[in-house]
Amino acid sequence: xxxxxxxxxxxxxxxxxxxxxxxxxxxxxxxxxxxxxxxxxxxxxxxxxxxxxxxxxxxxxxxxxxxxxxxxxxxxxxxxxxxxxxxxxxxxxxxxxxxxxxxxxxxxxxxxxxxxxxxxxxxxxxxxxxxxxxxxxxxxxxxxxxxxxxxxxxxxxxxxxxxxxxxxxxxxxxxxxxxxxxxxxxxxxxxxxxxxxxxxxxxxxxxxxxxxxxxxxxxxxxxxxxxxxxxxxxxxxxxxxxxxxxxxxxxxxxxxxxxxxxxxxxxxxxxxxxxxxxxxxxxxxxxxxxxxxxxxxxxxxxxxxxxxxxxxxxxxxxxxxxxxxxxxxxxxxxxxxxxxxxxxxxxxxxxxxxxxxxxxxxxxxxxxxxxxxxxxxxxxxxxxxxxxxxxxxxxxxxxxxxxxxxxxxxxxxxxxxxxxxxxxxxxxxxxxxxxxxxxxxxxxxxxxxxxxxxxxxxxxxxx
Ligand SMILES: *Cc1c(COP(=O)(O)O)cnc(C)c1O
Numbered sequence: 001x002x003x004x005x006x007x008x009x010x011x012x013x014x015x016x017x018x019x020x021x022x023x024x025x026x027x028x029x030x031x032x033x034x035x036x037x038x039x040x041x042x043x044x045x046x047x048x049x050x051x052x053x054x055x056x057x058x059x060x061x062x063x064x065x066x067x068x069x070x071x072x073x074x075x076x077x078x079x080x081x082x083x084x085x086x087x088x089x090x091x092x093x094x095x096x097x098x099x100x101x102x103x104x105x106x107x108x109x110x111x112x113x114x115x116x117x118x119x120x121x122x123x124x125x126x127x128x129x130x131x132x133x134x135x136x137x138x139x140x141x142x143x144x145x146x147x148x149x150x151x152x153x154x155x156x157x158x159x160x161x162x163x164x165x166x167x168x169x170x171x172x173x174x175x176x177x178x179x180x181x182x183x184x185x186x187x188x189x190x191x192x193x194x195x196x197x198x199x200x201x202x203x204x205x206x207x208x209x210x211x212x213x214x215x216x217x218x219x220x221x222x223x224x225x226x227x228x229x230x231x232x233x234x235x236x237x238x239x240x241x242x243x244x245x246x247x248x249x250x251x252x253x254x255x256x257x258x259x260x261x262x263x264x265x266x267x268x269x270x271x272x273x274x275x276x277x278x279x280x281x282x283x284x285x286x287x288x289x290x291x292x293x294x295x296x297x298x299x300x301x302x303x304x305x306x307x308x309x310x311x312x313x314x315x316x317x318x319x320x321x322x323x324x325x326x327x328x329x330x331x332x333x334x335x336x337x338x339x340x341x342x343x344x345x346x347x348x349x350x351x352x353x354x355x356x357x358x359x360x361x362x363x364x365x366x367x368x369x370x371x372x373x374x375x376x377x378x379x380x381x382x383x384x385x386x387x388x389x390x391x392x393x394x395x396x397x398x399x400x401x402x403x404x405x406x407x408x409x410x411x412x413x414x415x416x417x418x419x420x421x422x423x424x425x426x427x428x429x430x431x432x433x434x435x436x437x438x439x440x441x442x443x444x445x446x447x448x449x450x451x452x453x454x455x456x457x458x459x460x461x462x463x
């Protein structure tokens with residue numbers, strides 16, 4: 001045995017580094033719900049501690065952990081807590097952290113049943129749960145990927161495969177050269193990852209037929225051009241600024257009559273479809289062909305967790321086809337047929353644990369509470385003169401602005417520096433806005449009031 005092997009076996013036996021890592025993690029949990037949301041300048045400057053050449057010699061594990069903890073923890077963003085409203089980020093349901101911790105030790109690759117029976121089983125179970133809670137067509141299959149960016153690529157790849165196959169064109173063999181034309185129709189407020197997916201798939205952003213949106217960012221149904229069997233129609237559940245939903249019920253009927261492929265980007269918004277009081281927002285979404293949704297946003301799973309759902313299993317698995325003489329196909333689920341990757345960490349573990357823990361009612365309650373906190377924010381901020389809410393708060397997003405672009409910028413900057421809460425800016429119909437996304441299970445009434453107070457203070461400081 002080499003000396004290095006011997007040391008590593010000792011670490012496994014005495015478990016000191018694991019205990020130390022857990023202790024650091026617990027200390028982090030103790031403070032992160034109350035810490036400043038954004039790292040201090042000192043903490044960010046201290047990151048220079050990581051600027052070192054690759055060491056020549058092996059060092060001690062304890063010192064690696066110590067360095068990581070000492071200079072790493074304070075340069076994290078407090079997304080676990082209740083006052084982070086940036087992007088659409090989400091916290092983590094505690095059982096998700098615990099399950100992930102256990103799963104870390106298992107270190108499973110959920111490529112095949114043969115590489116992880118437990119990964120395969122949990123994926124099969126959760127796939128059914130998704131079909132059930134979103135009321136999707138029975139045959140709908142799921143691929144567990146890193147996020148909606150990849151889920152969008154997968155859904156659109158399935159669309160591309162199916163449309164060309166209907167034209168007797170095998171995209172996998174022939175590629176796009178001289179291929180029949182695929183049309184893409186989308187609302188002007190599509191998420192940037194839709195553009196990325198269209199580029200990656202060689203469909204060309206210039207080929208998108210853009211449709212105007214209304215004042216909430218929803219595609220205007222009457223302006224959707226004539227669709228046909230060679231068209232991919234891209235819709236949205238949850239506009240990234242306003243949280244608005246396209247009118248699926250009406251649009252999907254029309255698109256299905258034309259035999260078009262409908263893909264819904266529902267990164268955070270699709271979850272409205274599980275909540276009794278909110279499901280009117282996603283009415284008719286089950287009539288689409290593919291859907292992309294995140295676990296790591298509204299459902300509060302750990303990063304990274306996205307799901308592609310596809311009613312046309314053959315299209316999805318053909319589009320993402322994998323072959324190799326050494327692949328051991330089994331009767332059970334082999335995850336790699338539903339995703340672009342071969343090796344993937346078994347992110348299904350945390351997704352399963354959180355859904356198993358919350359149950360249908362818990363998911364409902366958690367997501368409805370996010371909506372109610374967003375409404376609370378809307379109410380409280382509207383009462384302060386100098387702030388205007390620019391969207392209908394139908395879900396979890398609140399778009400806020402001040403009297404001028406300049407003031408909005410300054411106030412946002414001050415809010416970010418005050419450290420009480422954190423949110424980002426955006427542009428909404430040509431105007432600078434602040435974008436509040438309520439998507440943490442941990443956001444309480446008090447967190448909202450405290451954050452609104454910080455908005456008010458920031459406005460005063462810039463008057
Ligand atoms: C966040 C988001 C995406 C991208 O999802 P990732 O999980 O970050 O890859 C796509 N579409 C919408 C509407 C989003 O909000």
